[in-house]
Amino acid sequence: MNLIRSEWTKLRSVRSTWIAALSAVAAGVALSVLGATDLLSAKASDLPAGWDPTSTSLKGFLFAQLIIGMLGALSVTPEFATGMVGTSMVFVPSRSRLLAAKAAVVAAIGLTVGLVTTVLSFTVVQLMLKSAGLPAAGLADPGVAGALVGAALYLTLIALVGLAVGTLARSATTSLAVLVGGLLLVPALGPNLPGVLGDLFGRLWPITAGQSAYTVVPVDGTVAPATGLVLLALAAAVVSLASHAVFRRRDV
Numbered sequence: 001m002n003l004i005r006s007e008w009t010k011l012r013s014v015r016s017t018w019i020a021a022l023s024a025v026a027a028g029v030a031l032s033v034l035g036a037t038d039l040l041s042a043k044a045s046d047l048p049a050g051w052d053p054t055s056t057s058l059k060g061f062l063f064a065q066l067i068i069g070m071l072g073a074l075s076v077t078p079e080f081a082t083g084m085v086g087t088s089m090v091f092v093p094s095r096s097r098l099l100a101a102k103a104a105v106v107a108a109i110g111l112t113v114g115l116v117t118t119v120l121s122f123t124v125v126q127l128m129l130k131s132a133g134l135p136a137a138g139l140a141d142p143g144v145a146g147a148l149v150g151a152a153l154y155l156t157l158i159a160l161v162g163l164a165v166g167t168l169a170r171s172a173t174t175s176l177a178v179l180v181g182g183l184l185l186v187p188a189l190g191p192n193l194p195g196v197l198g199d200l201f202g203r204l205w206p207i208t209a210g211q212s213a214y215t216v217v218p219v220d221g222t223v224a225p226a227t228g229l230v231l232l233a234l235a236a237a238v239v240s241l242a243s244h245a246v247f248r249r250r251d252v
Contacts, residue, residue, distance in 0.1 A: 003092060003101040011075055011105055020071035021113050024064045024155075028117035029124060031060030036125045040132040052217035053137040054147050057125030061151070061211070064117055065158045066183055071113070072106045072162025073175035080170040095248045103163060103240065110159025114152035118214075122148060143216040150213030150225055157210065157229075157236045158183070164236070167243035183207055206235035 011017045036056060039047075079085035092098045122137075129136040137144050162179060169175045187208045190201025202208065203223055210232030212222045223231065 003097060004104050007075075007101045007105045008108075011109065014074075014078070016074050016078075017071065017109070020067055020074060021109065024067040024071065024113050025117045025120065027067060028058075028060035028064030029120045031063055032057055032121040032125050033060075033128065035059035036128050039134065040128065042132075042134070044134055047134070050217050050219065051135060052215055052219075053126065053129055053135055054122065054144050055215045055217075057122045057129075057137075058118065058151055058214050060117075060121055061155070061214070062184075065155060065207075066179055068110055068113060068155050068159045069162035069165070069179040069183060070172075070176060072110065072159040072164075073166030073169075073179070074172060075102055075106050075163055076166045077170060077172040077175060081172070096244065099167065099244055099247055103160060106159050106163045107156055110156040111152060113159075114155030117155065118148050118151040137216065141216075147214045147216050147225065150229055153229060154210050154213050154232065157232050160236045161239055164239040164243040167247050168239075187211075204231065206232045 036059070039056075076085075079088060088098060089095060092101075126136040126138070139145055139148075161182075162175065165178050165182075166172070166175045169178060186201065186205055190205055190208075191198050193201060199221075202221060209223050209228035212219070212228035213225045213232070215222075215225060218224075222228070
């Protein structure tokens, strides 16, 4: 517990943590609102089949996830850049315990930021839809509460992926490049690959699959919400285990 408290003190005393957290919330809400603005002039009859007001209200996750991923990476990369990670290991010789404490703190911050981003985005966009006379979702509607929980867990797992990437890369710049590729480029370009490869990227790439966790209305060609969250959790676990193995064996 003392080690977790120490890691929390480190993160909360660094300005970048608060900037990233607030930026994730602001970007998530703002882009969700911006995405819904185009719909306000439409009629209910004009909405596409399979209209999902819940997932529509979370469109801002596209950019918020990148910021939360970098929040995770920035929990460790500055220590490598300044050499302070060596000091940390003097006081905590067990590298496994040190990394586990960082993961616990990052998960807690990621969950908090994820919950705030999810609740604000959902609430604001649903109010906009109602004021425009369009179908809106409520917490009591089937599947909505589960989708919002899935959304918060999705962002939490992205934060842990960011921590693992930061541990492997030891550089904020390299971490950003890897996260941009994994979170944005592969989901956008992978499904365009020919044949089975495109289908696999479109359905089973962990980020794409994980995004189904915050849908209520099923989308053709995607996995079930629970399956998507499990695939993302497995990917986060694999990357985290790899970072743990490298961190234990690599000279600092």
